[in-house]
Amino acid sequence: xxxxxxxxxxxxxxxxxxxxxxxxxxxxxxxxxxxxxxxxxxxxxxxxxxxxxxxxxxxxxxxxxxxxxxxxxxxxxxxxxxxxxxxxxxxxxxxxxxxxxxxxxxxxxxxxxxxxxxxxxxxxxxxxxxxxxxxxxxxxxxxxxxxxxxxxxxxxxxxxxxxxxxxxxxxxxxxxxxxxxxxxxxxxxxxxxxxxxxxxxxxxxxxxxxxxxxxxxxxxxxxxxxxxxxxxxxxxxxxxxxxxxxxxxxxxxxxxxxxxxxxx
Amino acid sequence: xxxxxxxxxxxxxxxxxxxxxxxxxxxxxxxxxxxxxxxxxxxxxxxxxxxxxxxxxxxxxxxxxxxxxxxxxxxxxxxxxxxxxxxxxxxxxxxxxxxxxxxxxxxxxxxxxxxxxxxxxxxxxxxxxxxxxxxxxxxxxxxxxxxxxxxxxxxxxxxxxxxxxxxxxxxxxxxxxxxxxxxxxxxxxxxxxxxxxxxxxxxxxxxxxxxxxxxxxxxxxxxxxxxxxxxxxxxxxxxxxxxx
Numbered sequence: 001x002x003x004x005x006x007x008x009x010x011x012x013x014x015x016x017x018x019x020x021x022x023x024x025x026x027x028x029x030x031x032x033x034x035x036x037x038x039x040x041x042x043x044x045x046x047x048x049x050x051x052x053x054x055x056x057x058x059x060x061x062x063x064x065x066x067x068x069x070x071x072x073x074x075x076x077x078x079x080x081x082x083x084x085x086x087x088x089x090x091x092x093x094x095x096x097x098x099x100x101x102x103x104x105x106x107x108x109x110x111x112x113x114x115x116x117x118x119x120x121x122x123x124x125x126x127x128x129x130x131x132x133x134x135x136x137x138x139x140x141x142x143x144x145x146x147x148x149x150x151x152x153x154x155x156x157x158x159x160x161x162x163x164x165x166x167x168x169x170x171x172x173x174x175x176x177x178x179x180x181x182x183x184x185x186x187x188x189x190x191x192x193x194x195x196x197x198x199x200x201x202x203x204x205x206x207x208x209x210x211x212x213x214x215x216x217x218x219x220x221x222x223x224x225x226x227x228x229x230x231x232x233x234x235x236x237x238x239x240x241x242x243x244x245x246x247x248x249x250x251x252x253x254x255x256x257x258x259x260x261x262x263x264x
Numbered sequence: 265x266x267x268x269x270x271x272x273x274x275x276x277x278x279x280x281x282x283x284x285x286x287x288x289x290x291x292x293x294x295x296x297x298x299x300x301x302x303x304x305x306x307x308x309x310x311x312x313x314x315x316x317x318x319x320x321x322x323x324x325x326x327x328x329x330x331x332x333x334x335x336x337x338x339x340x341x342x343x344x345x346x347x348x349x350x351x352x353x354x355x356x357x358x359x360x361x362x363x364x365x366x367x368x369x370x371x372x373x374x375x376x377x378x379x380x381x382x383x384x385x386x387x388x389x390x391x392x393x394x395x396x397x398x399x400x401x402x403x404x405x406x407x408x409x410x411x412x413x414x415x416x417x418x419x420x421x422x423x424x425x426x427x428x429x430x431x432x433x434x435x436x437x438x439x440x441x442x443x444x445x446x447x448x449x450x451x452x453x454x455x456x457x458x459x460x461x462x463x464x465x466x467x468x469x470x471x472x473x474x475x476x477x478x479x480x481x482x483x484x485x486x487x488x489x490x491x492x493x494x495x496x497x498x499x500x501x502x503x504x505x506x507x508x
Contacts, residue, residue, distance in 0.1 A: 003350030070419070071466035073426035075440060076459035079447045083455055161340035165430065168342070169447060178346045182433055187350050194346035198339040205338045261419065262366055263426035264341050 006188030007195055016192075021180070023196065029172035030200070033091065034159045037098035041155055044099065045106035046148075053114020053144065054136055062111035066104035066261070074101050074162050074264040078169040094171040098162050101263065102155040109151025113144030142217045149212040153205070160204050162264045164197050174200065271453070279453035286454075289442070294461055297438025300431060301424050301469070304360050308367030308420060315368070316375035317401075329372065337369040341430045349434060359431035366427065367420040374416025378409030411484065414477040418470050425466040439465075 010016055017023040052058035074097060081093035117140050125139040141148070167175030177193030180186075271279035283290070315333075319326040339347075344362040352358045382405045390404045406413075429440030437444065439458040446454035478485065 070422050071426065071463050071470070073429045073440075073459070073462050075426075075429045075432075076443055076455070076462055079443050079455050080459055082447065083450060083452050157338055161338075164340040164342045168430075168433070168444070175340075175342050178342055179433070181346070190346045191350055194343035197343040198347065201338050201340055201343070202335065262337065262341065262423050264430065 003187050003191045007191035010188045010192040011195070016189075021176070023174075023177065026172065026174045026176055027196075027200075030160070030163050030174045033094060033098070033163045033166065033171070033173055034156070034204075037095055037102060037159050037163070038152075038156050040095070041099045041102035041106055041159070042152065045103045045151075045155075046110055049107045049110030050114060050136065050141070053111050053117075054132070054140060056115070059111060059115060062108050066108040069101060069104040070261045070263060072263065075165055075168060077101075078165055078171075082169040082171075091166075091171060093169065094163070094166040098159050098166075101162060102159050105154040105158065105261070106151045109147045109154065110144065113147030113151070114140055116147065117143035145217055146212075149208075149216075153208045153212065156208055157201060157205050158262070158264070160201050161262070165264050275450070275452050277452045277456045279457075282453040282457065290457065290461070293439050293442050293458065294465070295438075296436070297425070297428055297440075297462070297465060300356060300359055300363070300428050300436065300438055301421065301465075304363035304424050304428075305367055305417065305421050307360065308364045308371050308424075309417065311364065312368050312371035312375055316372050316379065319372065319376055320379055326376075330376075333365075333369040333372055336365045341366070341427050342433060345430060345433055354434045356431075356436040358434050359428065359436045362431075363424050363427060367424055370420045370423075371413075371416050374412050374419075375409065378412030378416075379405055381412065382408045407481070410481050411477060414473055414480075418473045421469045421473060422466045425462060425469060429462060 078097045081097055086093050122139055125135050163173045164175035166173050167179045174197045178190055181189030181193055272281050315329050319329045345358055348358045348361050390400050428438050431437035432440035432444040439462045442454050442458035
């Protein structure tokens with residue numbers, strides 16, 4: 001029996017879905033952990049990023065925080081927290097590690113979004129007499145929306161992926177199915193668990209892309225603006241774009257294409 | 265004797281005795297870690313380069329190549345290694361294949377972006393000087409794309425160092441193996457030492473790649489120096505003008 005057939009058989013066995021160690025329970029744990037951590041990290045990162053972006057300061061902080069996060073393996077932090085005195089406090093080590101790694105993409109993207117928001121538009125709005133909060137809610141946040149959502153998407157996918165690792169440090173979630181399978185030398189279960197986790201991660205990514213498009217406050221307008229800009233760029237001869245090699249510190253020239261950085 | 269053994273029996277986070285008695289284990293794990301990371305990133309680069317070239321030359325291929333590598337990136341690492349285990353058995357190939365697949369996403373994008381950023385007039389000039397496509401690629405386009413390529417290489421390397429630790433599920437995780445065994449035995453010094461070594465490894469690799477880029481692209485440095493001199497001259501001129 002091939003591993004895929006074995007996995008299919010495992011997945012279609014009702015007994016594997018029921019009970020404390022069943023798929024439903026693990027899926028529930030996974031979603032609960034991921035959701036909680038995503039909400040917590042948004043609550044921490046977004047106000048800070050929006051405030052820094054609104055002031056136009058602290059860019060170096062936002063970028064450095066996410067650069068440092070890249071070098072630290074999530075697994076190591078999970079295990080360290082589990083062995084620390086916090087380890088006796090149930091799911092808290094997992095929650096802390098997940099939040100710790102979700103904050104950087106949120107912070108960086110939200111800050112960049114605010115930073116890239118068209119300064120002319122912001123100035124115009126200020127000239128029209130908008131107050132600080134009005135400016136933030138009605139001009140800056142809608143303009144920063146695409147990057148804001150990119151950050152939330154990166155963070156969400158990362159949290160779902162990292163919640164899998166919690167299993168290695170004794171936490172719950174779908175990862176438990178994989179680690180239990182490794183423990184019993186049960187390849188069918190390992191593959192079944194991996195398929196479940198992979199499908200869940202892809203599903204989350206897909207749903208967020210759709211939600212991102214559906215809720216964009218300036219959907220039609222932004223597309224029109226982009227087309228106009230592209231037409232304008234094409235009109236300029238290439239000679240107007242001086243060649244500038246990317247500096248070593250700058251990773252992406254186009255921050256809208258920023259990817260989540262995997263360390264899990 | 266009892267005093268030196270103390271930190272092992274007390275299970276301290278930091279323990280010199282641990283470093284001394286288990287140095288061989290630490291060295292082995294670090295070497296395995298470096299080996300797996302280096303092979304993965306190099307293989308990733310070897311595969312990403314032709315993929316980026318194909319994506320550049322055929323518009324129809326760019327979408328599927330970028331799309332597929334991005335979808336692979338979404339799969340959690342534990343699931344990725346687990347899915348590859350039936351294919352390769354329990355071997356380093358599982359870990360390396362998984363890491364190569366992740367590195368591809370970053371490397372293909374950066375190589376492509378670097379090549380696309382080469383100005384058309386530079387390409388035209390080289391062609392006018394009689395450069396064939398291969399010479400154009402290796403002697404003109406690639407050197408100019410190097411900063412973007414190295415930037416991608418740095419991200420890929422640093423995150424690969426971090427992710428190699430998950431290879432411990434199949435026993436090939438380098439320092440991750442120590443983290444896993446430390447977790448099992450509740451051995452704090454082992455976990456902390458391995459974690460710190462892992463972070464250090466990532467930082468050292470990053471600095472080395474940065475140095476490599478500086479060596480390979482000397483023209484970016486002279487440019488900077490020139491502007492710095494220019495800025496100083498301008499500043500002197502401004503000061504003089506103010507004094508007059």
